[in-house]
Amino acid sequence: MRFTQSILYLGLVSISRVLAIGGPTCLSFTSTQYALSTQDTPATIWIDASDWPGVHRAALDLQNDLEKVTGKRPVILNITLSSGTTDDLPGTPDSLSAPIPIIIGTLGKSNLLKLAAQLNPNINNKFGSIQGKWEAGISEVVKNFIPGVGTAYAIVGSDKRGTIYGIYDFLEQAGVSPWHWWADVPYKSHPEIYASSNITCSHGEPSVKYRGIFLNDEQPALTDWAFAKYSNGTSSNRPPFNRFFYSTIFELLLRLKANYLWPAMWNSAFGVDDPLNQFTADYYGIVMGTSHQEPMLRASPPEWNMFGSGPWNWDENQANLTKFWTDGVKRALPYESIYTIGMRGTGDLPLDESGNIALLERIVAGQRDILSGVYNKNASEVPQLWCLYKEVQGYYERGMRVPDDVILLWTDDNWGNIRRLPAADERNRVGGAGVYYHFDYVGDPRDYKWGNAHAINKFHHQLEMAKRYDADKIWIVNVGDLKPHEVSVDFFMTYAWNTTIWSKDDLDKYRNQWALREFGSAELAPSIADILKRSSHLNARVKNELINSTTYSLTSYREAETVMAEWDTLVDKSTQILNTLPSDYHAAYFELLHHTVIASRTSQAMYINAGYNQLYASQARSQTNAMADSVETLFEQDADIRDEYHGLLDGKWDHMMSQTHLGYYYWQQPMLDTMPSVTRVQKRQVALSGLMRLTVEGSKGAWPGDNSNQCAQGYNCPPPAVPPLTPFSPIPNRYFEVSAGGPTPFDWNATWSATWLQLNPSSGHIADASSGQRVLMSVDWSAVPAGTAPTGVVTLRSSTGQSTTVSLVANHTSVPAGFHGFVEDGGIISIQPEHYSRSTAVDNVSWEVLPDYGKNLSAVSPQIKVDSRWTAGSGPLLEYDFYSYNSNSGNITITVYSAPSLNTYPGHPLTYETFFYELDYY
Incomplete structure (x- = not known):
């Protein structure tokens, strides 16, 4: 077929050189x-x-x-x-x-x-x-x-x-x-x-000319923190984002070799909150701008609400808008700035639902006249950008253009996938192009404002494409409250400064240098870097705001428990690192890494256990109540972790982790964190079918008694069977679980019919309602002739007189001698993309592995070669060898898991085609 643990090092050492990340050391x-x-x-x-x-x-x-x-x-x-x-x-x-x-x-x-x-x-x-x-x-x-x-x-x-x-x-x-x-x-x-x-x-010179961050969606965390730390004692309800606050931001940007800022906007006005803000930015050396929806360096809507008059409508209120924008340009005249041009509607909404291009062209012309008049020179000499955000890109696609000197700022889809990059005829524009990216987002289909859920490997790949297609005049990223996105921001700026030294294969090197720089231990750095990589990878699977009790399967392939085992291992390693570091490093390690690990583990465990709670209730298991207790404990633990963060360094960061994140009911942030729903069973009652409950791997059913998941009619169902085992099963055993259906303890034991069947354990004691025991069923393949598929039956008996059975088929499959590849197991063949058998290049372009990209090991993608395109079937090829026992007329269903990728190049959509036993990616 063709188709396209880390080791923990303990101890601290002194080092003779400290690396400046990505550069020489003098x-x-x-x-x-x-x-x-x-x-x-x-x-x-x-x-x-x-x-x-x-x-x-x-x-x-x-x-x-x-x-x-x-x-x-x-x-x-x-x-x-x-x-x-x-x-x-x-x-x-x-x-x-x-x-x-x-x-x-x-x-x-x-x-x-x-x-x-x-x-x-x-x-x-x-x-x-x-x-x-x-x-x-x-x-x-x-x-x-x-x-x-x-x-x-x-x-x-x-x-x-x-x-x-x-x-x-x-x-x-x-x-x-x-x-x-x-x-x-x-x-x-x-x-x-x-x-x-x-x-x-x-x-220098840097790879990207203007490199910056956008402070956004800053309520409640950053705003409440700023009120606590920078309040001037007045009765004003305006956020005190003053020069004292921004001085810390400006210094950080310069230390990161950044040079550009979009300031906090929703209830803030950079040029008004403190009249010295713009002067201070220029004094430090920071180029100021405003966001995609704030034209002409004026905060909108806050400043329009304070100083504007009439509707936010160019055709109806041109004179007042002209004065408003002119005053903003005059205020910014002495300072280094980039002006956002164009216009969106009030409240970050579309300006005109009908897409009136002529209206927007008139607005841009009026804004350019303002710049020419105030600067007393051609507007082409004044830095400007047009941000093609959301519906604004549609204006461009339907033919609207701005003057050649204006920077076209392309955007991602709010979820880290770049929507569009310059085509060949767009890469010779004087103004050039750039990218507006997101580490934080408010809007449909759901906000994500809490935690650091950004895999470096993902946004490195997206930004590498941007650089290859010359979208390198501006890179600006929405960072929300800034914390806890420190590591993501650090790499974003490091890469923007010099894209030539950070390939997809050097990202572990970056993580290690980052860990060494921050924590000063050559011995601990590899373990810290590994925790950083693994935690961001796990979080990037599904952002915390999107997880619910059904995200991970509770019954198939041990998915939920595998996810939790990964998190538990990380928590253990991270805690060991925290306890090994000198005490003066504890706050930094907690902020930069440990908080992400323990907070993410807590929230994900809470939702997974809420899923188990609902499942156990449907199975009449008394463990239902223990899972409900666990969910409540984890819900409180989430708040405890937040409070621990707020208590660091005598409350230096109080309020900074106050963003709500649990219990979304629609796209907008919940007004109060809400625990997922839990169910309880009557703890003094015995299940109608008796005390012993039997559940099996791969099924939501429970035996004995009736359960809608046992069979289609939900009653008079046959005894359970676990999924068959083959010698090629990646999990070499199957399980069933014995648990309580009431408050009374009992003993159980098992006997089985086949000598090749092995059980561990074969008997046990259920001590209380919260107890349960898992029994692993494995096969001695030397006792099963090849090509046979015998069934082994286990009889389970309790001390209360109950009995039931569970069966397992040992399907001793084999493959031809010399075959190398993947073998069917239980009707399924699962292949990680990087495990291809052969790769064929075309025009010196081949598929490449993107480490740690995607759900598990990695992803594969064609190498980025500007303007290279192939018709279906003629491009670079990956081949995967597998062996199937399928006898259904040779028909095989192929499921491809693809990372979100958009048609960044106009006129050349991404496609792949399926053929009989063949799938080509392009």
Whole structure:
């Protein structure tokens, strides 16, 4: 047929180098050639007074952070040059043992660098390669930096952010996580820091020009937290998302080498909540924008409700809308911004249900006139985007276009699947294209706002496609409250910064580097990275908000219990890591990983046990009540975990995990967490058929007595049989369970008719109503002749006089000698996609394995090759060999589990075809 545990390492060690994720390392903590800070002498930082204010601010972070790392406060020298000589410069040490200065400067801005270039021609040779580049930088030891001054460690940027990123890259190498404030990652202590003269750390230009986050759907968690932490004591009911709050966001973005922000929006107005917000963003070096539904850098609807007049309708209220948007542009004029153009309706709804393209074209033309008038230059020189979100993409598909300089911001489907990417004739636009992505979403068919349910492997694949198709001008991701999406945000920005070093096969390397950077233990890092991978994989199967009591099968293939075993193993490993880490790492580990593990396990166990509760009730099992108790306990445990998070660090993050997530009744978040429904049976009553209850694998029925799931009529049904066993069964046994149908204890024992049948155990005692015992049935295949299928019957008797039987067929199948592939078991053949027999490439494109993508092991996908398309049957091919005993005229039903994938390339829909014994994917 053709068709297309980890090991836990305990202990902490000191490491001589800390990796800055994805980049070279120029620093070490053991003596090399040049000291930057020693136990006797702190670091000295030089910066020219003429450099950008944001660079000076970042230099203060360098000073403060290095003090925490080394224990000694560096000295900052703010250099002001009054002449073109070195007379105004301090001397530098002439001994290798004394620290050399750290010199910070931006090309074209720092007079200190200008002087160095005049006096030392080698400076231009060293840093000329980044001149005029976007956000590029070089950091290295420079001998004879300025004649007469001596050797220095230079952090030089091509522009403001290029220099700032160099400063934060230095700190990351020195042991300062970008998440030291937002996730409480401790500073790594290093009394001495050294640099080598033979290593250069360079960065930029970035793979994606604008890289940012969107704070969204921020009520209740982020808003209530901000009220508690940043309230100014006034009676205003406006969220205090002020410059003090946003300063922490701006700094985090810069530490992550991000540069772009859509601010909180639903009840917030960035330019109004604090008049200094826009100034502060520009001072830090952050480019500001507004979301897909907020034109012209004005928060909508909050600002329109405050300052607008009349309806939110261009044709009816053009004058007032023009003034409203003009005022917004004037307010943003001094600052670096990207303007969202276009218009959606009030409340993030469609502007016009009929899709009036002419209306939207008039709106865009009016907005461009505003930009030209306020900036006093052609609108093409002002950065703008048009976000093709939801129904807006329909305008584009029906022929609407915006000027060539406008960035087209394509979007995902709100669930992490990119809807559309630029076609060949769209990739030469001056404005280019980008992607708006989601880690958080509010809307149909259901919100997801709680927990981190994003597999890096999934969104890496989607963003890799975006980069290959030149949608790389903007990448912005909706992060909701920001926490607990720290790891997802970290990789999103790491990949946006440099897509060339993070292939699908390097993602374990990223996780390991992340674990090493955050927790400082080379021994523990592999185990932490594995927990991160496995927890995100399990959560990405089904988001927590979508799970219910029927998500996983309770009776077939042991699916629910396998899922819970995976979670229980993770909880055990994560708890062991938490207990091994030094206490000052506990808060960071809880926030970044442990909370996700224990909270997700708790919510999923609650729904699975609620399913068992309903099933047991239908089976007249007294264990029903124990399952109801378990659900109630887990429901309270969910709140306990939330409270534990809120109590960390004397309540630093109080309210941050207050998002409701249990008991959805429709798409919108529940107003209050609600426990899933449970059923109870009368604990003093005995089942009509007696105390002993028998249930079997693969069936919802129960024996003895009547049950609608035993047979079609629900009464006078035959004794149960478990699914047949073959030598090729992936689960080498079957089970039945004995439990109580009342409050009285009893004994049971089993006898069986076949010598090849093995039972474990063969007798037992049901001590109380909550008890049950599972009996495993296995086969000694050496005692069953090949090609036969005998039936073994087990007779079960209780001490109360009840008896019943259960049977098992041992189907001793075989395959031809030399066959390699998959063999039918119980009428089913299940194949993981990566287990193909052969792969055939076409035009140097083959199928590739995407590790940890999908429900289980992996997924397969054709390699991304821009603009390559094939007709059905002519593309790259995978072949799977299997052996079937099917005698139904050779007909086989094939079920393909496909990850959501959309027709990202216009005119070339995704297809696959089925043939007789053949299936080709394209």
